Amino acid sequence: MVQIGLLLTKKHRLLSIAAILDVFETVNKFYSKTEESVPFNITLLHTNDNQYDRTDMIMNYSAEDIKAAPLKELILVPAFNTDDMEQTIADNRVFIPWLIQQYKQGAHIATFCTGAFLLGATGLLNGKIATTHVDACNGFATAFPDVKLRSDKTLTEDGRLYTSGGATSTFHLLLHIIEMHCGRDIAVRAAKIFAIDINRDNQSHFSTFQPVRNHHDELVASAQQKIESRYNDAETIEEIIKDIPASRRNMVRRFKQATGMTPIEYLQQTRIEAAKKLLEQTSQQMTEVIYNSGYNDPKAFRKVFRKAVGMTPSEYREKFQLN
Structure with missing residues (x-):
């Protein structure tokens, strides 16, 4: 026993x-x-x-x-x-x-x-x-x-x-x-x-991206806000945070210290979470989902999505779509 x-x-x-x-x-x-x-x-x-x-x-x-x-x-x-x-x-x-x-x-x-x-x-x-x-x-x-x-x-x-x-x-x-x-x-x-x-x-x-916000770093908080508001219409992270008054090296260091990830990783997580919501809550065609979540390359999107979520976008939609 x-x-x-x-x-x-x-x-x-x-x-x-x-x-x-x-x-x-x-x-x-x-x-x-x-x-x-x-x-x-x-x-x-x-x-x-x-x-x-x-x-x-x-x-x-x-x-x-x-x-x-x-x-x-x-x-x-x-x-x-x-x-x-x-x-x-x-x-x-x-x-x-x-x-x-x-x-x-x-x-x-x-x-x-x-x-x-x-x-x-x-x-x-x-x-x-x-x-x-x-x-x-x-x-x-x-x-x-x-x-x-x-x-x-x-x-x-x-x-x-x-x-x-x-x-x-x-x-x-x-x-x-x-x-x-x-x-x-x-x-x-x-x-x-x-x-x-x-x-x-x-x-x-089963994951849900929940950004860290209680770090009290105003510079990082500003970068987070810019990423979350522009994730779908900017091609690079540099384009999104170009107005942040800090060098790239200093920005990456402070961002990772405050949130646990780099700005690029944060952008990717934000985009994947947006794609998951579109797959769950809308009937948009896959090409629309890809574009509206900030990606231009369907192959790259599917590769990143599968790595982050553990299944393909189509499999995710079949499992979790609400309507």
């Missing part, structure tokens, strides 16, 4: 906790119905400065303080429900040395969605691959530059560390863990119950 510890972090997303428990409980029932030994035993892990009586009663799971908990084979870190990740990680800092200790003693650690930020804060992911919610990737890359972030991936595995992307990617990592311990047949059976496409390995098409 695999001994699993599920962290009850501060500001955890309750839906993440519920999904994790539901999947493992479902698999355990596969075995209990045939009077076989269940494969997973889950304990909720908390700190003594939190009160989880209500949660424990609802979930009907045993709970332990991490200071008294024995070594776990597998530790699960749920997603966070927060708009201030830096403060949330600070609020959960008591888990950091404990996770390091557990890992050094042989535990496997799996994080779901933005739970990867807590694992990133331990330093255990440095030099290793990881993923997180696709819209949180810029913040993660800024906070943990030594991690090999794979923003396109649904899940990653590097040694004894596992991470997953956002939302339904949780289920893909859970199925991966189930397959490791119970075999492919049980994983497929669980995938059918939860209606999960077990082979999906890319989450790029």
Whole structure:
């Protein structure tokens, strides 16, 4: 029986906790119905400065303080429900040395969605691959530059560390863990119950470009505004930001420091996001979409779009068009 510890972090997303428990409980029932030994035993892990009586009663799971908990084979870190990740990680800092200790003693650690930020804060992911919610990737890359972030991936595995992307990617990592311990047949059976496409390995098409704006650099903010207003009628980034009172080198340096990307990357992201909205919300011909999102070369557009989104423009429209 695999001994699993599920962290009850501060500001955890309750839906993440519920999904994790539901999947493992479902698999355990596969075995209990045939009077076989269940494969997973889950304990909720908390700190003594939190009160989880209500949660424990609802979930009907045993709970332990991490200071008294024995070594776990597998530790699960749920997603966070927060708009201030830096403060949330600070609020959960008591888990950091404990996770390091557990890992050094042989535990496997799996994080779901933005739970990867807590694992990133331990330093255990440095030099290793990881993923997180696709819209949180810029913040993660800024906070943990030594991690090999794979923003396109649904899940990653590097040694004894596992991470997953956002939302339904949780289920893909859970199925991966189930397959490791119970075999492919049980994983497929669980995938059918939860209606999960077990082979999906890319989450790029779920992303939404969310520019960083709280950097307080007026020069960069002006450049952002110019890019967002002129992305579809200017051929080069130089043409867009030519009136910004700064050298190109200084502008690129400040822009990347403030937003996490270069002006050219920002322009590309803005154009691709515009194209996605046109594909979702209009019936424009593909040539119109290409032109209205700022591209003149259809071949170049399709290449950039597929690299950024993980599918062709036509596939994206078929999947997400609203009308």
